[in-house]
Amino acid sequence: MRDFTVWLLATLGCESNCESGLVRVESVPESLRDKLGCEATLRLDLSGANAADSDFAVTPDSQFFRSLIKELVTRFGVARAVPASQPESVREVSQRLFNAYTVEGGSVHLGGCTLEDRAILRVTYLEKCDTADDTGRLSHHFIDLTGESISAELVNRLGLTELVPPTRSIRVTDDQSNRWQSVGEAALDRLHPDSNVESLLTTVVWCKYTEGKLSFVIGDATASIAFSGWAQLFVDGTEKPPALTCPSHLQGSHHLAATDDGQIVPVEAIAICSESGKRVLTRELESCHVTMTKALPEFFATCPASGDRVLRRTLVACATCQQLVSPTSCESLRCRGCRSLAKVSKDDPRMARLLGEYPKLDNWPRWKLAETTAAYVVVASSLTKRLLIVVDKHDLGVLRLAKGSQFTNKWTEASEVDRTAYLQ
Incomplete structure (x- = not known):
């Protein structure tokens, strides 16, 4: 209740601070004083414990609180807010994105990035109680523009519990304002179909959303990957940009390296050919049935007697047919075929x-x-x-x-x- 009231006052141009259980309003704009019935400065009691030291006791059904809501709706229709803490520049986001990757012998940089405001709706409502002395409970419900609920976890991660007025104006048309109010009221009806609730205010919260492409460079090799998401989640580390994948390593990784033929892939997808020493994709290697080592196909032959794929250097000549065969198919110098x-x-x-x-x-x-x-x-x-x-x-x-x-x-x-x- 206190934080919401302070936000209402700030949105209407009032400077305030909290001290000793009171909200002290330092400068109420002259245009607002008559509507609120107050002086330029005032003290508000939101706890009910400091009524004697305050000018107004503020509760969800108090005249002062309702006047704040009414004035805000009159001015804006749908109120505007932003999280108190969120990134404001691409630079704040990009460094966090870069830190998510390890690029062996190379670097990562932005191949393009946008940082835009995307809307989330906060529906503020009052849950009324049956007792006469209970003024009800003030609650907030967060939804996207389609009316789908946003999880409490995401609400906290985006900082939607601590809102402030935006420092710059973001244009909202009357049509958008009316549509968003309707979406908010419909969502509230679905949330509390049988409860005695009163919708007080719909607020559009502008959260920073980022989209772009990351480019990786190792020598002459390049690769890129697209990313998108809420900027705050990237900045606080609760969400990572996408891992790079390749056909031989579908799981993906943030640890990247280059093969000798210039492919940038997850380091887990790279192996060394036992014969040539080349760094290649793991899927390009075959396993020798004799040595159990892995090498490129060019170093292999198929044993004509057993059908096993073996390194050419391991082949031996059958004493009977003189074909080059796998040593595992030979007994007493005779291959499996000649023994049969x-x-x-x-x-x-x-x-x-x-x-x-x-x-x-x-x-x-x-x-x-x-x-x-x-x-x-x-x-x-x-x-x-x-x-x-x-x-x-x-x-x-x-x-x-x-x-x-x-x-x-x-x-x-x-x-x-x-x-x-x-x-x-």
Whole structure:
């Protein structure tokens, strides 16, 4: 009640201060004295405990209080106010925005920013009581311009509990004033549909709202992000500007760094290639099935025997097919494919394809076949001899041709003469 009365007086041009339970009004404008029935200075008692020392005892239903309300409505229709403390310049906001980010090896600056007044409505009303000696309870309800309630938390964070008259005039048209009064009264009806309440005053509170873009620079790399929100929340730190996100780190971060190819992203989205040492996006790296380290795809190969993606430098040659394979797919120097050789007949589509290309294989009475993603491995055998042929699955080109005996596991590379004898 006291703070609201002091604000009413200030809005009407009166200077006042509080002391010893009284509100002392130092200078009441002459045009207001007759309307209030007072002198140039006066003392107001708002507690009921200092009536003897005051000129007026002010209660929600007192003539003096109602005269203040009436005069304000007559002058303005909808009263004007601003929070006692809120940023008034872009500079006040920008530094707080900058402080929210850590930019490794770079900087952040404004790429554009506006600071504008946006309206919030305060509906002041009196909750009446049934007892004759109770003057009722003065309350405030804050809403946006659509009539939606504003939470008590946001009211406190925006400083809407401590209002002062604006230091500069913000034009409000009669149409706006009438519309806002209607919005306020409708919101009050929804808030207290069954209560005995009296709407006293609708006040438009001008709060600073900021919008703009932040630009980040690291060397030649740049990135930007848009921001918007109540300026006071950015200044007091209760709200941060948006975190920067990237496809590989959707959570976003205020800690930024640059990749070697010039992308500014959350530092959490950056990793170092184990082979090249480059700083790249984590999503660009693959994990090696052998070393468990991460590197760029250019350093990887797919093991034809297991299908695992492994670093090329880790590949080993299978002693049988001589394909480069993952060491995890090898046992006793033989890859998974060569260890799975199985008997086949010429009716097997794979064998039929090979016989069509190399008909002399049909001279061998028995065959065993295995395959990897890249090759067919065939061992043809007779009573005393064996023949190993490894061919490319796609074009059936010979990758290895070797001969052996049924009495040893060793293979001897075939000569050109052998190639003609066995294949052509």
